[in-house]
Amino acid sequence: MVRPDGSPCTSPIPRSRNLPNSSGTRRTTSQKHTRALRGSTFQDSKGRRTLHRAYYDTKLRDANRRTSVASCVKNWGPDYTVRDDGRTNDCDEYPFATTYEGSFTVTDSMIRSYAVRPVLSGHNQLVGSRLSTFVAEDHLLDGDAYYVTAMP
Template sequence: MLTSRRPRSTSGTPSTGPGQPSPPRPERRSRELLRPPRCTGSSTIRGCGIGTATPRAACQAQWPNYSSHGKDCDEYPFSTTKEGAYNANGNFSARALTSRDNQKAGSQLSTWYNDDRILDGDAFYVNVK
């Protein structure tokens, strides 16, 4: 479940002294659906000569022919954020899910963006419970 939790405005950055964790970085909404770079002849998990794996390559490696079994490759960070998995330099998670579940989750995310007025470039946090 997503909740509207935008970063608080502060006069400076929070202190992160010794032993204190760094503050989390927010996701930022992107109106453009981020897609992988176009590849020519690359079928490896490292993909497209960019030196990092792509979500689709990761799903294909773990769940061969997942799309022929009615599944989509779901990724995090969301593809609708500027930090999306295709821009994450290999720092992402991906899993093959049933197409219905993945599309429902995407629809719920879109509804949340609209209902909480998360606009292009707005920062928000994802709270996992």
């Protein structure tokens, strides 16, 4: 992750590309994230998509989570948390529930979207913990912008 001024953060979230098929479900659609809508409009002049930390608005964060979970239930059924190996899944979402761009803020009339997917709970919670460390150590305040860059 980088700050809006382009400088690197002090605690990047490591990639999880070595976690194949972490959803643990037999449905072929689980291999893809489900997009609610097309496109994204939160971009700076360099085309980077900006997220903004939502710290104080706990009702918004909770609404983002509820919306994402509802999308997981809609696309993978109410048992999306159940895995064949006995472990459990969480509903992973992007943009994160802790942002002002989260899934609850998306409407049918918007161009931007969100994505959800069942992923192994332990993996999702580890990455969530690292995101929390990043925003705390880099002193991101409510409303502060940051970017997420996917690395191959």
